[in-house]
Amino acid sequence: MFPFTRKNQFPVKGRLVVITGGSQGMGLEVAKVLARKGANVVIVARGVEKLEKAMKEVEAEAVEGSGQKFKWCSGDLSVAGEVERVFAEVVEWGGVPDIVWTCAGAAHPGLFTEITSEILESQMRTNYFSAMHTAHSALRLMTSSPLPAGAPQRHLVFTASVLAFIPLAGYNPYTPAKAALRALADGLRQECLLYGIDVHCCFPATIYTPGYEFEQSVKPSLTKKLEEGDSGQTPVEVARVCVGKLEKGQSNVTTSLVGEALRATAWGGSRRGNVVVDTVWIWIVAVVWLIVGWDMERTVRRWGRENGYAGSKKD
Ligand SMILES: NC(=O)C1=CN([C@@H]2O[C@H](COP(=O)(O)OP(=O)(O)OC[C@H]3O[C@@H](n4cnc5c(N)ncnc54)[C@H](OP(=O)(O)O)[C@@H]3O)[C@@H](O)[C@H]2O)C=CC1
Numbered sequence: 001m002f003p004f005t006r007k008n009q010f011p012v013k014g015r016l017v018v019i020t021g022g023s024q025g026m027g028l029e030v031a032k033v034l035a036r037k038g039a040n041v042v043i044v045a046r047g048v049e050k051l052e053k054a055m056k057e058v059e060a061e062a063v064e065g066s067g068q069k070f071k072w073c074s075g076d077l078s079v080a081g082e083v084e085r086v087f088a089e090v091v092e093w094g095g096v097p098d099i100v101w102t103c104a105g106a107a108h109p110g111l112f113t114e115i116t117s118e119i120l121e122s123q124m125r126t127n128y129f130s131a132m133h134t135a136h137s138a139l140r141l142m143t144s145s146p147l148p149a150g151a152p153q154r155h156l157v158f159t160a161s162v163l164a165f166i167p168l169a170g171y172n173p174y175t176p177a178k179a180a181l182r183a184l185a186d187g188l189r190q191e192c193l194l195y196g197i198d199v200h201c202c203f204p205a206t207i208y209t210p211g212y213e214f215e216q217s218v219k220p221s222l223t224k225k226l227e228e229g230d231s232g233q234t235p236v237e238v239a240r241v242c243v244g245k246l247e248k249g250q251s252n253v254t255t256s257l258v259g260e261a262l263r264a265t266a267w268g269g270s271r272r273g274n275v276v277v278d279t280v281w282i283w284i285v286a287v288v289w290l291i292v293g294w295d296m297e298r299t300v301r302r303w304g305r306e307n308g309y310a311g312s313k314k315d
């Protein structure tokens, strides 16, 4: 319509989208946004009751008279066999998905030495293996059934966290899984050029979700203090911003100003967005982080002294 409107790089109307972790929080809001835009939506999680309730909410967003289809599937995505079964069900029902978006995940914060090795391992399963197995199954399906010429590209979207960019005491059971996920997304983005599949990764900061309520209940007060600088977002806002940026064709998606700044601390070889804007951010943050990083370490030492941790030296 308007000559300067750029083409939508993430069209979902009439396409089949699978969203893991779609029964609550960010995943549910993503499902609702995409349903409103005309997608056929599958949500996946473990708990059946939550899935049934969420499905009704998603269906209610459908475009009237569009004939959109909806489905939920229950499975533990941290287990490879379960992921394969879930995708087999999806394919039988609606064919090979056009878009797969991993939102399943959960943080269990705590000081590393005070956390059990079982929780450390399950954090990796919940946050990394679940997304890795989902990507593996999804990409195998997508690559074995090529799209007809002229069809819009397929997409794989991961959900990591800004913690993939920075250290934050108390998140060490969780952060490494999200950093690994970021590395997987960067690597697959390059590899999937072979197939014409677009790979994206979202990096939200704090989102007020049921998962967040749980993590607050176990989070050390030190961790709460260190993340005070982030004001947080609703899942509705995060979903809206992510979809908007995917439509603009962005690969690495942050959802707030803090997210954008934190992304600039850790570019490495990740694909840039707007090269000029990103480079300016990187220059600014290179200097700003000297202060922020120093202040965080000072906060840790202070908290240690106040809470009887012997090794906390004076500043
Ligand atoms: N909330 C926050 O502050 C932030 C969250 N994130 C990330 O965003 C994503 C969404 O977070 P949020 O909305 O808070 O999450 P919630 O904990 O509110 O919801 C998590 C969803 O994932 C599902 N899920 C969890 N584990 C599995 C599993 N093993 N197999 C299948 N489904 C699973 C849950 O359903 P069920 O339990 O029934 O399986 C639920 O639908 C996560 O990856 C999280 O790490 C990133 C930055 C900040």
Ligand SMILES: CCCCCCCCCCCCCCCC(=O)[C@@H](N)CO
Pocket (backbone or CB within 6 Å): 106, 107, 161, 162, 163, 168, 204, 205, 206, 207, 212, 215, 226, 227, 228, 229, 230, 258, 261, 262, 285, 288, 289, 292
């Ligand atoms: C140079 C710019 C400085 C900006 C100030 C820095 C403030 C640090 C904010 C850290 C936010 C951590 C959010 C964690 C989200 C998450 O993944 C968990 N909630 C898990 O669910």
